[in-house]
Amino acid sequence: MTSQYAVELRDVVKKFITPEGNELSAVDHVNMRIQNGEFFSMLGSSGCGKTTSLRMIAGFEWPTEGEVYIEGKPMGRTPPFQRPVNTVFQHYALFQHLTVFQNVAFGLEMEGATNSEIATRVGRALEMVQLRGMDRRHPKQLSGGQQQRVALARALVKVPNVLLLDEPLGALDLKLRKEMQLELKSLQQQLGITFIYVTHDQEEALTMSDRIAVMSHGKVKQVGTPVEIYERPSSHFVADFIGESNFLDGKVTASSKKEATAFVPALKTAVTGIPVSAGIVKGEDVIVSIRPEKIGISDKRVRNTNSIRGKIANTIYIGSDTHVIVDALDTRLKVWEQNHVSHLDPKSFYTVGEDVWLVLKPENTLVLKKD
Amino acid sequence: MLQRLRENRSLQGTLLVLPTLLWMVVLLIIPLLLILLISFGKRSPDGNVIFTFSLDNYLRLSGYSTDCPAGGRVCFDPLYLQILWRSLTLAFNTTLLVILLAYPLAYFIARAHPRRRNTFLFLVLIPLWTNFVIRVYAWMILLRQEGVINLVLGWLAGLLHLPFQPLEMLYTPGAVLVGMVYEFLPFMILPIFTSLEKIDNSLYEASADLGANSSRTFWRLTLPLSMPGVVAGTILVFIPVMGTFIVSDILGGRQVILVGNLIQRQFLDARDPTFGSAASLILMVMTLVVTYFYTRKFGFGEEIVVA
Numbered sequence: 001m002t003s004q005y006a007v008e009l010r011d012v013v014k015k016f017i018t019p020e021g022n023e024l025s026a027v028d029h030v031n032m033r034i035q036n037g038e039f040f041s042m043l044g045s046s047g048c049g050k051t052t053s054l055r056m057i058a059g060f061e062w063p064t065e066g067e068v069y070i071e072g073k074p075m076g077r078t079p080p081f082q083r084p085v086n087t088v089f090q091h092y093a094l095f096q097h098l099t100v101f102q103n104v105a106f107g108l109e110m111e112g113a114t115n116s117e118i119a120t121r122v123g124r125a126l127e128m129v130q131l132r133g134m135d136r137r138h139p140k141q142l143s144g145g146q147q148q149r150v151a152l153a154r155a156l157v158k159v160p161n162v163l164l165l166d167e168p169l170g171a172l173d174l175k176l177r178k179e180m181q182l183e184l185k186s187l188q189q190q191l192g193i194t195f196i197y198v199t200h201d202q203e204e205a206l207t208m209s210d211r212i213a214v215m216s217h218g219k220v221k222q223v224g225t226p227v228e229i230y231e232r233p234s235s236h237f238v239a240d241f242i243g244e245s246n247f248l249d250g251k252v253t254a255s256s257k258k259e260a261t262a263f264v265p266a267l268k269t270a271v272t273g274i275p276v277s278a279g280i281v282k283g284e285d286v287i288v289s290i291r292p293e294k295i296g297i298s299d300k301r302v303r304n305t306n307s308i309r310g311k312i313a314n315t316i317y318i319g320s321d322t323h324v325i326v327d328a329l330d331t332r333l334k335v336w337e338q339n340h341v342s343h344l345d346p347k348s349f350y351t352v353g354e355d356v357w358l359v360l361k362p363e364n365t366l367v368l369k370k371d
Numbered sequence: 372m373l374q375r376l377r378e379n380r381s382l383q384g385t386l387l388v389l390p391t392l393l394w395m396v397v398l399l400i401i402p403l404l405l406i407l408l409i410s411f412g413k414r415s416p417d418g419n420v421i422f423t424f425s426l427d428n429y430l431r432l433s434g435y436s437t438d439c440p441a442g443g444r445v446c447f448d449p450l451y452l453q454i455l456w457r458s459l460t461l462a463f464n465t466t467l468l469v470i471l472l473a474y475p476l477a478y479f480i481a482r483a484h485p486r487r488r489n490t491f492l493f494l495v496l497i498p499l500w501t502n503f504v505i506r507v508y509a510w511m512i513l514l515r516q517e518g519v520i521n522l523v524l525g526w527l528a529g530l531l532h533l534p535f536q537p538l539e540m541l542y543t544p545g546a547v548l549v550g551m552v553y554e555f556l557p558f559m560i561l562p563i564f565t566s567l568e569k570i571d572n573s574l575y576e577a578s579a580d581l582g583a584n585s586s587r588t589f590w591r592l593t594l595p596l597s598m599p600g601v602v603a604g605t606i607l608v609f610i611p612v613m614g615t616f617i618v619s620d621i622l623g624g625r626q627v628i629l630v631g632n633l634i635q636r637q638f639l640d641a642r643d644p645t646f647g648s649a650a651s652l653i654l655m656v657m658t659l660v661v662t663y664f665y666t667r668k669f670g671f672g673e674e675i676v677v678a
Contacts, residue, residue: 091571
């Protein structure tokens with residue numbers, strides 16, 4: 001009999017006293033429901049409360065208010081060593097005086113496992129993270145990536161129901177990090193364990209997660225799948241935090257349940273048929289968000305579309321894409337064009353000062369409440 | 372000249388080492404060689420050194436003598452061996468007791484709130500501001516027959532209508548042990564504190580996370596990781612305790628004579644520098660041997676030896 005949720009945070013508040021003696025809510029009335037077997041990420045910049053939330057699940061901190069439930073059981077002040085969760089720490093926190101084998105065996109010894117059982121399980125865990133044959137080394141003799149794997153094996157060998165990961169890839173270089181992201185994801189799918197992953201790297205969160213909680217100033221701003229978070233951000237903050245976007249002031253001139261029409265003064269045009277989030281009313285001042293990769297660019301006017309004239313202000317070639325900055329009417333828009341064709345001829349790219357037409361599709365536009 | 376110095380790195384190194392080297396040669400190596408030379412000499416009747424090569428002083432330390440008060444050609448008296456053995460065991464016991472007392476205190480300080488930590492460290496260091504000898508004398512006032520401890524005990528016994536005989540504490544091996552432990556405690560607390568403080572908090576969290584309660588965390592994590600501090604402290608305490616003579620002189624009187632006292636008396640009272648030199652060398656060899664085996668097993672306390 002397992003509960004519906006692997007971990008649940010109900011109205012959790014964590015207050016700290018700053019060195020100046022002020023009270024600070026690191027986590028401010030947070031509610032989260034994390035499903036069994038889910039890869040769940042908490043995403044936010046430093047100080048948003050993601051690590052504090054994770055530490056409350058692990059039991060290193062206790063909530064000031066509210067309750068953390070693990071598999072339906074309220075945790076209260078249960079110490080970490082009695083919780084069915086294990087943690088992979090940001091800087092690995094490996095025991096330097098023990099070998100790789102002893103590090104991984106530590107948690108099993110605490111369970112009172114027999115020596116032969118320990119040997120088998122540690123061997124299997126090391127194999128899982130591809131560290132076979134390293135068992136007699138000390139952590140100092142390993143590379144950063146290998147230490148990271150030891151930390152992972154040390155936590156996974158306990159077969160926890162929930163694995164907590166606190167920016168585990170933060171110290172690795174980009175290439176290794178990308179490799180480990182995929183490896184972690186496939187490991188999670190293979191084991192079926194719930195992963196709760198804390199990161200400030202949105203790409204990492206988007207790559208690995210089933211669902212993401214975007215956090216800011218101790219509050220959860222939005223919870224959703226990577227697609228939902230990116231394509232349907234619920235607020236200006238989330239739209240700005242995840243990816244890049246063009247934000248324009250607008251006014252709602254007509255609205256139904258699903259769609260709205262907004263007049264954008266900067267473009268001297270009304271965009272119709274925009275998907276809206278709840279609670280937008282006619283006459284409201286809003287922010288219209290357009291993702292740069294969703295704006296079409298052309299040197300000729302395209303018929304039957306919402307087209308706007310513009311002038312190229314700058315172009316930046318970044319390999320896969322060209323980032324084009326276009327001055328259109330009273331505003332400046334970011335437009336990303338994929339480099340479909342391999343070309344060395346500079347004339348094939350847009351040149352500064354060139355006149356172009358921008359194509360805005362209403363369905364690629366979002367109306368957001370002002371924060 | 373300056374140009375040459377700039378280019379020649381080994382010359383630079385030599386110049387940097389030179390002052391220390393001179394210091395060591397003049398004040399350590401040469402005196403040591405002199406002591407070695409004197410220890411093989413003979414004492415003239417008026418207390419001067421006759422340079423020769425004689426093993427008499429070493430034989431005398433080992434207990435054999437050709438100068439027998441009771442007659443006969445060779446006689447055996449274990450007096451000096453007893454002194455050496457007493458010094459060694461006292462140094463062992465002192466170090467052990469100091470570790471047992473210093474560890475909990477260092478642990479307490481290391482885990483205290485950072486703001487209070489400095490206050491505690493300050494309190495540990497305060498006694499060191501007072502002269503070593505004065506601090507030992509203070510123990511005399513506490514321990515002697517009509518001293519503070521006996522006064523308080525007598526007063527308590529009086530209250531309870533019990534018969535009271537003042538305890539004889541001063542001039543006993545116990546008094547010397549207490550004095551030594553007191554004197555050298557800070558030298559153990561500080562290194563243990565330093566190594567405990569270096570243990571990252573995330574390691575404690577990792578241990579708890581993996582299912583270890585606080586006592587298992589202590590034995591599996593805290594203690595092994597703080598061993599470098601214990602080792603460093605042991606070296607800092609054991610070596611001076613082996614050689615010191617002030618504590619035993621003041622708190623042990625004529626009852627507790629250590630190698631340090633023996634050497635001091637040979638030079639100042641008995642005016643036999645040859646025997647004093649021999650005893651000094653034996654003390655040095657003993658200390659070196661113990662330290663050698665100890666550091667071979669545990670290192671110098673700088674870090675855990677990685678196999």
